Amino acid sequence: MAESPLPSASNAEWFDRAQQVLPGGVDSPVRSFASVGGTPYTVVSGEGAYVVDAEGTRYIDLVQSYGAVLLGHAHRVVTEAISKAAARGTTFGAPTPGEVLLAEAICARVPGCEQVRLVSSGTEAAMSAVRLARGVTSRDRVVKFDGCYHGHSDGLLAGGGSGVAMLGLPGSVGVSAGAVAATEVVPYNVVPELDDRVACVIVEPVAANMNLVVPQPGFLEGIRGACDAVGALLIFDEVITGFRIGSGGATAWSGVTPDLWCFGKVIGGGLPVGAFAGRRDIMSALAPGGPVYQAGTLSGNPLATAAGLAVLTHVSDADYDALNVRAADFGARLASAITEGGMAVSVPVFGPLVGLFLDSPNGKAGPALTAPVDYVTAKELAGNGVYARFFHAMLRRGVALAPGPYEVMFPGLAHGEDVLRQVVDAAGESAHEVSSG
Numbered sequence: 001m002a003e004s005p006l007p008s009a010s011n012a013e014w015f016d017r018a019q020q021v022l023p024g025g026v027d028s029p030v031r032s033f034a035s036v037g038g039t040p041y042t043v044v045s046g047e048g049a050y051v052v053d054a055e056g057t058r059y060i061d062l063v064q065s066y067g068a069v070l071l072g073h074a075h076r077v078v079t080e081a082i083s084k085a086a087a088r089g090t091t092f093g094a095p096t097p098g099e100v101l102l103a104e105a106i107c108a109r110v111p112g113c114e115q116v117r118l119v120s121s122g123t124e125a126a127m128s129a130v131r132l133a134r135g136v137t138s139r140d141r142v143v144k145f146d147g148c149y150h151g152h153s154d155g156l157l158a159g160g161g162s163g164v165a166m167l168g169l170p171g172s173v174g175v176s177a178g179a180v181a182a183t184e185v186v187p188y189n190v191v192p193e194l195d196d197r198v199a200c201v202i203v204e205p206v207a208a209n210m211n212l213v214v215p216q217p218g219f220l221e222g223i224r225g226a227c228d229a230v231g232a233l234l235i236f237d238e239v240i241t242g243f244r245i246g247s248g249g250a251t252a253w254s255g256v257t258p259d260l261w262c263f264g265k266v267i268g269g270g271l272p273v274g275a276f277a278g279r280r281d282i283m284s285a286l287a288p289g290g291p292v293y294q295a296g297t298l299s300g301n302p303l304a305t306a307a308g309l310a311v312l313t314h315v316s317d318a319d320y321d322a323l324n325v326r327a328a329d330f331g332a333r334l335a336s337a338i339t340e341g342g343m344a345v346s347v348p349v350f351g352p353l354v355g356l357f358l359d360s361p362n363g364k365a366g367p368a369l370t371a372p373v374d375y376v377t378a379k380e381l382a383g384n385g386v387y388a389r390f391f392h393a394m395l396r397r398g399v400a401l402a403p404g405p406y407e408v409m410f411p412g413l414a415h416g417e418d419v420l421r422q423v424v425d426a427a428g429e430s431a432h433e434v435s436s437g
């Protein structure tokens with residue numbers, strides 16, 4: 001790896017400086033160590049499955065930018081696409097080929113998806129999809145599921161997973177009661193009762209922001225039926241699941257086709273991107289052709305579309321299949337290692353998404369935990385305080401998990417058998433350390 005051009009300082013020195021000029025020392029709260037304690041490591045570089053911090057310590061990275069990175073850090077296919085695009089200019093405020101190519105790639109892969117509007121984050125994608133749904137249905141109400149995260153726009157923060165509380169209340173100070181008055185929060189994995197005031201139901205087809213909660217059989221089909229019965233639109237928020245579980249999205253594996261999709265993370269190849277997409281008749285309601293306004297100076301940015309397209313064209317169906325098999329095997333071995341280490345554990349796996357719910361049975365051999373099916377049960381386990389100790393035990397062994405109990409692990413194409421075996425070994429030792437107090 002090339003010599004770092006950054007001034008050298010320890011993690012603690014960087015974080016002290018960060019706290020002077022960045023609130024809490026971070027640009028996104030999930031990166032802070034607020035829920036696990038201690039000082040975050042400051043990343044100076046990454047390569048494949050690894051990140052390297054300011055002190056030169058190398059970690060196996062299961063964060064992978066919370067799922068934005070699929071091929072591993074600094075993959076040549078991506079960095080070369082970005083360099084080439086950058087050499088041609090970074091942004092123009094005019095149509096570019098890159099946005100056409102990325103939109104075509106998305107439509108070609110996701111069954112039923114005909115048009116795409118590119119934006120710069122998942123938050124924007126979900127916020128704009130909801131506006132579009134309200135615009136085309138001339139209705140106000142939005143139904144979302146407790147524990148699902150759809151970005152930090154005012155109306156969607158309620159019941160939004162990690163750090164965001166109570167049913168039906170604004171998820172943050174500063175969100176007006178009016179902004180959430182039309183948002184109804186209902187339990188995940190229960191088909192909601194709708195009426196003809198509902199513009200849309202928005203759902204993570206696999207809930208990956210309350211740790212991992214998988215959809216029970218019939219749930220997604222049930223929502224589709226409930227929406228159809230009252231003329232509401234169904235929005236799949238696939239910002240995490242899209243192009244990670246497979247190339248066809250939730251529609252391909254569930255057989256359920258929504259009216260609108262939200263994408264982000266993987267489709268930007270590590271650059272800031274989001275997208276919402278849908279059938280032509282719905283998408284055509286967007287400005288300039290239609291009455292629903294939505295815009296962005298950097299939307300469809302040439303660097304971001306080049307990076308995203310590089311990822312989408314590089315990954316084959318065989319890659320997804322192999323990753324899913326590897327993740328299933330990893331999940332099973334992780335669960336046994338932690339159980340043998342004396343902790344109670346549940347490791348739900350869906351495609352390449354791997355969850356981790358822990359409990360500490362005080363030194364006794366760990367009984368299996370039941371995998372949560374909704375936010376109430378997920379919070380019971382995620383909120384028990386055990387994760388913080390496990391997190392630090394793993395970090396000391398060179399494995400970086402997300403610094404909070406509501407996230408999933410993101411093994412990607414760079415995490416080979418060897419790397420995952422090291423994670424399993426570290427987990428067994430960490431569990432033993434935590435369970436023996």
Ligand SMILES: *Cc1c(COP(=O)(O)O)cnc(C)c1O
Pocket residue numbers: 120121122123124126149150151152204209237238239240264265273274
């Ligand atoms: C990350 C995420 C978002 C928000 O995306 P940002 O790019 O962080 O704004 C929205 N929905 C889901 C399901 C996500 O996981």
